[in-house]
Amino acid sequence: MTSWQPVIGFEVHIELATNSKMFCGCPADHFGKPPNTQTCPVCLGLPGALPVPNAKAIEWCIKLGLALGCQINLTSKFDRKNYFYPDLPKGYQISQYDQPFCHHGELLGHKITRVHLEEDTGKLLHQAGKTLIDFNRSGVPLVEVVTEPDFESVQDSDVFLKELQSIIRTLKISAADMEKGSMRLEANISVRPTNSADLPNYKVEIKNVNSFRFIKKAIEFEITRQSRLLESGVNPKQETRGFSETKGETVGQRSKEAAHDYRYFPEPDIPPIQFTTEQIETWRSQLPKLPSRIRQDLLNLGLSENYVKIIAADEKMFNEFMKKPSKANADSIVNKRPSKSESSFPSSEDTRSVAERVIAANPKAIADIKAGKIQVMGFLLGQIKKELGNIDVPLTQKLINVIIASC
Amino acid sequence: MNKLSLIHARDGLKKRKFSSVELVKSCLDQIVKHDKKIHAFLHINSEALSQAQKADVTLPLGGIPVAVKDNFLTIGMPTTASSKVLDEYLPHYESTVTQKLIEAGAIILGKTNMDAWAHGSSTETSDYGSTKNPWNTDYLPGGSSGGSAAAIAADMCTAAIGSETAGSIRQPAAWCGATGFKPTYGRVSRYGVIAMASSTDSPGPITKTVEDAALLTQIIAGHDPFDATTSPLPVPTYSISMHLRAKHLRIGIPKEYLDVMQPEAKKLVLEAVNKLTELGHKVEETSLIHPKYSIGVYTIVQRSEVSSNLARYDGIRYGRDRTYFGDEAKRRIMLGTYALSSGYYDQYYSKAQKLRTLIIQDFHSAFHKYDLLIDPASPGPALKVGATANEPMFGEMQDVLVEPSSIAGLTGVSIPCGFISGLPISFGLIGTQFSESLVLQIANQFQLATNWHLQKPNI
Numbered sequence: 129m130t131s132w133q134p135v136i137g138f139e140v141h142i143e144l145a146t147n148s149k150m151f152c153g154c155p156a157d158h159f160g161k162p163p164n165t166q167t168c169p170v171c172l173g174l175p176g177a178l179p180v181p182n183a184k185a186i187e188w189c190i191k192l193g194l195a196l197g198c199q200i201n202l203t204s205k206f207d208r209k210n211y212f213y214p215d216l217p218k219g220y221q222i223s224q225y226d227q228p229f230c231h232h233g234e235l236l237g238h239k240i241t242r243v244h245l246e247e248d249t250g251k252l253l254h255q256a257g258k259t260l261i262d263f264n265r266s267g268v269p270l271v272e273v274v275t276e277p278d279f280e281s282v283q284d285s286d287v288f289l290k291e292l293q294s295i296i297r298t299l300k301i302s303a304a305d306m307e308k309g310s311m312r313l314e315a316n317i318s319v320r321p322t323n324s325a326d327l328p329n330y331k332v333e334i335k336n337v338n339s340f341r342f343i344k345k346a347i348e349f350e351i352t353r354q355s356r357l358l359e360s361g362v363n364p365k366q367e368t369r370g371f372s373e374t375k376g377e378t379v380g381q382r383s384k385e386a387a388h389d390y391r392y393f394p395e396p397d398i399p400p401i402q403f404t405t406e407q408i409e410t411w412r413s414q415l416p417k418l419p420s421r422i423r424q425d426l427l428n429l430g431l432s433e434n435y436v437k438i439i440a441a442d443e444k445m446f447n448e449f450m451k452k453p454s455k456a457n458a459d460s461i462v463n464k465r466p467s468k469s470e471s472s473f474p475s476s477e478d479t480r481s482v483a484e485r486v487i488a489a490n491p492k493a494i495a496d497i498k499a500g501k502i503q504v505m506g507f508l509l510g511q512i513k514k515e516l517g518n519i520d521v522p523l524t525q526k527l528i529n530v531i532i533a534s535c
Numbered sequence: 536m537n538k539l540s541l542i543h544a545r546d547g548l549k550k551r552k553f554s555s556v557e558l559v560k561s562c563l564d565q566i567v568k569h570d571k572k573i574h575a576f577l578h579i580n581s582e583a584l585s586q587a588q589k590a591d592v593t594l595p596l597g598g599i600p601v602a603v604k605d606n607f608l609t610i611g612m613p614t615t616a617s618s619k620v621l622d623e624y625l626p627h628y629e630s631t632v633t634q635k636l637i638e639a640g641a642i643i644l645g646k647t648n649m650d651a652w653a654h655g656s657s658t659e660t661s662d663y664g665s666t667k668n669p670w671n672t673d674y675l676p677g678g679s680s681g682g683s684a685a686a687i688a689a690d691m692c693t694a695a696i697g698s699e700t701a702g703s704i705r706q707p708a709a710w711c712g713a714t715g716f717k718p719t720y721g722r723v724s725r726y727g728v729i730a731m732a733s734s735t736d737s738p739g740p741i742t743k744t745v746e747d748a749a750l751l752t753q754i755i756a757g758h759d760p761f762d763a764t765t766s767p768l769p770v771p772t773y774s775i776s777m778h779l780r781a782k783h784l785r786i787g788i789p790k791e792y793l794d795v796m797q798p799e800a801k802k803l804v805l806e807a808v809n810k811l812t813e814l815g816h817k818v819e820e821t822s823l824i825h826p827k828y829s830i831g832v833y834t835i836v837q838r839s840e841v842s843s844n845l846a847r848y849d850g851i852r853y854g855r856d857r858t859y860f861g862d863e864a865k866r867r868i869m870l871g872t873y874a875l876s877s878g879y880y881d882q883y884y885s886k887a888q889k890l891r892t893l894i895i896q897d898f899h900s901a902f903h904k905y906d907l908l909i910d911p912a913s914p915g916p917a918l919k920v921g922a923t924a925n926e927p928m929f930g931e932m933q934d935v936l937v938e939p940s941s942i943a944g945l946t947g948v949s950i951p952c953g954f955i956s957g958l959p960i961s962f963g964l965i966g967t968q969f970s971e972s973l974v975l976q977i978a979n980q981f982q983l984a985t986n987w988h989l990q991k992p993n994i
Binding site for chain 1 (some may be wrong): 545570606607608614616621624627628629630666725726727729730732733734761762763764839840843846847849851872875876877880884
């Protein structure tokens with residue numbers, strides 16, 4: 129019997145936390161703002177409006193590229209990616225095509241193809257049979273990190289994605305919060321016989337997954353699904369699939385047999401961008417100490433791997449430790465943590481989505497709680513606990529209240 | 536009073552010989568009297584007179600009525616680019632150019648007709664009906680800024696604003712006997728101008744004299760934080776620098792350009808060249824890449840950019856769907872989409888850009904030898920109304936002489952130098968990027984020595 133091996137690559141989108149949008153002066157922080165209150169002629173794509181690039185966003189994109197060991201193109205440019213979608217008011221997205229700011233990087237032994245800068249789209253809100261468009265997010269700076277398809281295990285993928293998030297947070301260029309959409313993952317997955325080195329002739333793209341736990345589940349599901357298809361002699365279809373959190377399965381969205389023709393061409397409204405080597409080196413010298421380096425330093429100071437993991441992941445703890453880098457101090461810092469088991473809790477985003485599901489499955493509980501029957505809360509907590517194991521009870525309770533209030 | 540040049544009207548206002556209200560009123564009267572026939576305007580500013588009442592004549596353009604092409608966004612006035620897709624569209628913001636005019640005290644008299652989306656060289660593709668040439672209404676005014684050129688020729692305004700992608704200022708100015716000035720690409724902001732071909736669109740003045748063009752350019756030019764392609768170079772005071780008396784300039788006449796001209800028009804251009812020699816300049820024949828190669832380059836680049844620029848009119852916003860696009864816009868969208876499609880990009884767009892670079896290099900070496908080049912805006916006089924029917928490449932053929940300088944982003948002027956059967960003929964000068972002062976100086980020297988630009992049509 130053939131044994132199968134996954135081939136996985138990633139596209140990660142990161143919304144930058146700059147003050148203003150990519151090509152206009154509107155605020156970039158759009159989360160939870162009333163619809164269409166942070167717009168202007170430029171991000172609405174009104175006639176005659178022109179994009180002016182945000183220098184800070186360019187600097188941050190390049191710093192991320194440098195942190196990922198990329199080479200930087202000293203001459204770069206923006207391009208237009210032409211396609212129709214109602215959340216794209218100009219009919220094209222300003223992105224980068226053949227001269228991205230950064231290329232050929234490496235992280236944890238995985239190759240980074242490119243790191244480029246583009247603009248986010250608006251958001252469609254489907255309500256009561258109508259579709260509304262909110263342009264607050266239109267034009268928010270978006271960095272895209274593309275990896276080579278060189279991941280062969282779910283575990284490797286997970287470590288890589290968490291390291292990437294940690295680097296982004298260390299650079300302080302984005303909250304990289306998946307629940308709020310400031311970090312978005314897309315995985316390309318295919319499966320080949322273990323003894324083969326060729327790329328399979330298809331790939332399945334998994335989109336719109338908003339937590340590390342779910343992307344892991346989605347990848348695992350896909351590997352099994354595709355291996356089974358191959359075993360039965362069927363070549364999996366090239367397509368885009370989403371992940372259903374309730375079913376724990378991926379579901380087909382649209383077939384991607386014919387590649388979209390985006391008719392890229394250089395954005396004539398923005399002149400090509402030139403950097404000097406000095407400029408790039410200045411930015412490189414401004415990079416903070418990256419997580420891998422911090423971990424190595426801590427190991428060198430004689431801390432256990434377990435302590436290194438805990439202290440390196442928390443900026444406050446790390447700073448506290450560095451004031452007096454000794455084993456005793458490490459002990460005291462790690463033990464001072466409010467709850468030693470905190471790190472074993474599922475993330476708030478995971479808790480939230482499970483809570484949403486549990487609540488949705490128990491409509492009566494909503495009515496009961498709204499009617500003041502507090503004891504139902506215990507039942508809901510129990511249901512959530514059944515799925516997630518150990519949970520942070522006060523946080524989960526808060527989430528339940530928030531979800532029910534919005535029902 | 537409506538016949539006065541901008542410089543004279545401004546003097547009159549400053550010396551209180553007449554008021555802005557009287558000046559605006561004389562223009563409005565002229566419009567009422569003749570615009571049914573000429574159809575230069577799509578919209579008249581109903582506030583023009585009340586704004587004139589409040590005019591501050593101490594400002595550089597205080598109280599001067601200026602007509603603006605309908606692709607410049609103006610708050611309070613519909614802006615359609617002559618396309619019914621944008622019928623009755625009221626902008627939410629003001630274009631940089633009109634903002635600067637208003638801040639300089641000008642009165643925006645109204646919006647002028649144009650080829651729809653600026654696609655054309657005749658004003659015949661306007662969805663609101665063609666403009667007629669004031670010198671003979673059986674003839675076209677040229678385009679795409681045909682309304683602005685006709686409004687100047689018919690003395691319906693004191694000065695006008697147009698925009699040029701390749702010839703759209705200089706060619707209608709030539710056909711209507713006006714002065715058309717195209718500043719260097721990036722000298723004047725495109726912010727708030729409905730985009731045609733983003734890499735060549737250049738706003739500029741259409742006026743009665745070179746002096747007027749200099750003053751207007753000085754006001755609308757400059758770096759704009761809202762347009763990343765504008766130059767940070769300081770703007771010279773053209774109204775002064777144009778009077779510097781450049782002497783003994785070296786001026787080249789590209790023989791390939793003369794070859795494209797109709798014999799009678801060529802004769803008049805050569806007479807104008809003689810005038811430049813009389814004025815002390817050294818004019819000699821030179822050779823450039825044949826302008827016919829620019830047609831292909833320009834067509835590919837412009838159609839490609841058009842196909843992308845018009846994508847925002849997708850039927851979701853602006854009230855009207857895409858069936859309102861006219862035939863010319865549809866042709867351009869299709870051709871541009873095709874040229875950018877995968878598999879064709881290298882064959883068309885990429886190749887066109889390479890040739891564009893060669894044309895730019897060709898001009899570079901020419902301007903190494905010459906201060907200016909002769910570049911007539913049109914091969915001959917205006918053509919008859921209806922000439923564009925079944926001629927999808929009409930504009931490109933008419934604009935063949937100004938396409939090279941447009942795709943190279945140069946500055947150029949078109950000024951009258953004679954008549955053929957009652958229709959104006961113009962010649963033109965082009966200079967290297969940001970040599971506006973020099974182009975204006977020589978054009979002004981020519982106008983001081985001739986009176987072709989002072990001729991008025993009998994409307």
